[in-house]
Amino acid sequence: xxxxxxxxxxxxxxxxxxxxxxxxxxxxxxxxxxxxxxxxxxxxxxxxxxxxxxxxxxxxxxxxxxxxxxxxxxxxxxxxxxxxxxxxxxxxxxxxxxxxxxxxxxxxxxxxxxxxxxxxxxxxxxxxxxxxxxxxxxxxxxxxxxxxxxxxxxxxxxxxxxxxxxxxxxxxxxxxxxxxxxxxxxxxxxxxxxxxxxxxxxxxxxxxxxxxxxxxxxxxxxxxxxxxxxxxxxxxxxxxxxxxxxxxxxxxxxxxxxxxxxxxxxxxxxxxxxxxxxxxxxxxxxxxxxxxxxxxxxxxxxxxxxxxxxxxxxxxxxxxxxxxxxxxxxxxxxxxxxxxxxxxxxxxxxxxxxxxxxxxxxxxxxxxxxxxxxxxxx
Numbered sequence: 001x002x003x004x005x006x007x008x009x010x011x012x013x014x015x016x017x018x019x020x021x022x023x024x025x026x027x028x029x030x031x032x033x034x035x036x037x038x039x040x041x042x043x044x045x046x047x048x049x050x051x052x053x054x055x056x057x058x059x060x061x062x063x064x065x066x067x068x069x070x071x072x073x074x075x076x077x078x079x080x081x082x083x084x085x086x087x088x089x090x091x092x093x094x095x096x097x098x099x100x101x102x103x104x105x106x107x108x109x110x111x112x113x114x115x116x117x118x119x120x121x122x123x124x125x126x127x128x129x130x131x132x133x134x135x136x137x138x139x140x141x142x143x144x145x146x147x148x149x150x151x152x153x154x155x156x157x158x159x160x161x162x163x164x165x166x167x168x169x170x171x172x173x174x175x176x177x178x179x180x181x182x183x184x185x186x187x188x189x190x191x192x193x194x195x196x197x198x199x200x201x202x203x204x205x206x207x208x209x210x211x212x213x214x215x216x217x218x219x220x221x222x223x224x225x226x227x228x229x230x231x232x233x234x235x236x237x238x239x240x241x242x243x244x245x246x247x248x249x250x251x252x253x254x255x256x257x258x259x260x261x262x263x264x265x266x267x268x269x270x271x272x273x274x275x276x277x278x279x280x281x282x283x284x285x286x287x288x289x290x291x292x293x294x295x296x297x298x299x300x301x302x303x304x305x306x307x308x309x310x311x312x313x314x315x316x317x318x319x320x321x322x323x324x325x326x327x328x329x330x331x332x333x334x335x336x337x338x339x340x341x342x343x344x345x346x347x348x349x350x351x352x353x354x355x356x357x358x359x360x361x362x363x364x365x366x367x368x369x370x371x372x373x374x375x376x377x378x
Contacts (some may be wrong), residue, residue: 009128013344017328021338032368033360035328035338037169038311039230040360041281044274047231047267056261060262064245065253067094067238067260071269075238078272082201083211084120087240093249095267096260097235098199098224100128103256105220105239108248109193110135114160119150121168121314121345123197144305147173148314152186162358166209167196170355171314172200172307177210184215195220199237202228202278204309205286218242225264227310229271230281234241236264245337285311288365295365296356299372311359314342316350321377328354337374 017035024031042048044070054060066072069089075325076089102125109173110116112134118126120139127137138159142148148171164183166175174182187194196212196219212219224237241249253259270279292313293306303316304346321327324341331337342353 006118006132006134009131010124010347012124012128013325014340017332017338017340020329020332023334024336030336031332032364033115034356034365034368036339036356036359037111037227037310038232039227039281040364041230041284043231043234043267044229044271044277046274046277049272050270051125051263051267054263054266060266063259063262063265065250065257065259067092068262068265068269068370071265072238074269074272079211079213079240082208083214085211085213088243091240091243091246093239093241093246093253094260094265095237095239095253096257097226098197098222098237099125099235100257100260101222101224101237101239102126102357103133104249104252105195105222105241106130106133106135107252107256108241108245109195109220110160115158116153116161116163117150117156118163119148119165119168120169120348121148121342121350124344125166126163128306139346139348141346147171147175147308148305149173149175149179150183151179152182155183155186155190155192157190157192159190161193161195163195163197163237167199167200167204167307167309169200169310170245170312170340170342171305172310172312173305174204174207174209174308176207180210180212181215184212185345188216188218193220194218195222197222199224200227200310203282203285203311205289206308209309214242220245223244225268225271228278228282229268230278231264231268231271234261234264234267235267236260242361256371262315284362285358287362288360289313289370291365292356292358295369298370299369299378300376301354301356301372313356313358315354315356316352317354322351324351324354331372331375335371337371337375
């Protein structure tokens with residue numbers, strides 16, 4: 001049967017690592033999961049209770065395409081609480097995770113053949129979703145001195161768009177207000193659409209992240225309940241778009257997705273007020289971050305930059321290997337520790353990097369370090 005070239009995207013390597021780890025576990029092997037960016041905690045208790053109650057009283061059928069009005073209003077209120085931004089709930093669209101939001105954003109903003117810039121290293125699905133939509137991803141090789149973030153000089157006028165993530169995956173680096181404003185301003189001057197990935201907001205270890213909405217309304221902002229709200233498998237997120245783009249997105253949602261999962265919307269609404277539990281999760285990430293920043297250099301992974309947010313450490317392993325995929329395979333099969341090769345995030349330079357996630361329990365992080373120490377002989 002004939003196939004489309006749009007389906008010929010690269011694998012999401014972390015998912016392949018997860019499958020390899022699952023296979024090891026099926027053979028009876030214990031694996032410490034430091035590969036996947038997934039909280040080790042469930043959805044907040046209030047979210048689980050709210051869904052249980054809703055299942056007894058409502059059919060949980062389709063919602064309107066843009067999402068439950070009460071959830072959209074609560075998300076808008078979050079921008080006042082976190083950033084002192086007065087956001088009209090009409091600009092909020094609830095989506096089936098951030099992945100659906102990226103599909104909607106790219107389809108709304110870009111035509112086939114348009115060139116859209118993304119930072120490298122960066123989240124691999126940006127590149128692969130664009131390829132599936134016949135959009136041309138343009139990798140921007142970022143530098144450690146720029147905190148692995150793009151700078152205004154990277155924005156070629158031939159670009160149709162730029163996507164920026166802060167905190168970023170895999171590096172955990174953040175853009176301050178001045179740097180973010182400079183990028184948004186440079187994009188506007190060149191007629192380049194600006195998309196801000198803010199799914200790790202709420203997970204930071206110093207200054208809070210800056211939302212692009214503090215600087216401009218002429219941007220697309222994408223967020224998710226997966227990370228701070230600990231709801232990865234629920235596939236629920238949101239996007240904020242200019243007022244004049246709401247109907248464009250609504251039409252796309254109606255036809256591509258109908259709506260985000262009703263059950264997940266109910267749970268997400270309750271999760272937004274589970275602040276005490278969510279901050280307890282953040283305290284675990286903070287402990288894990290400190291543990292790995294101290295422990296990884298002691299077991300042979302010393303070339304690291306402290307992350308500002310998210311729950312990853314991106315390590316330069318060029319002193320250990322020229323093949324990060326092989327090193328990740330060896331760590332899994334020989335040490336029982338799953339980590340993600342940098343090739344997932346940077347096709348040009350990722351052969352010399354690994355990403356370690358510390359989103360799991362502190363006990364798992366301690367065990368992972370112990371296994372790495374035994375493997376390395378340190």
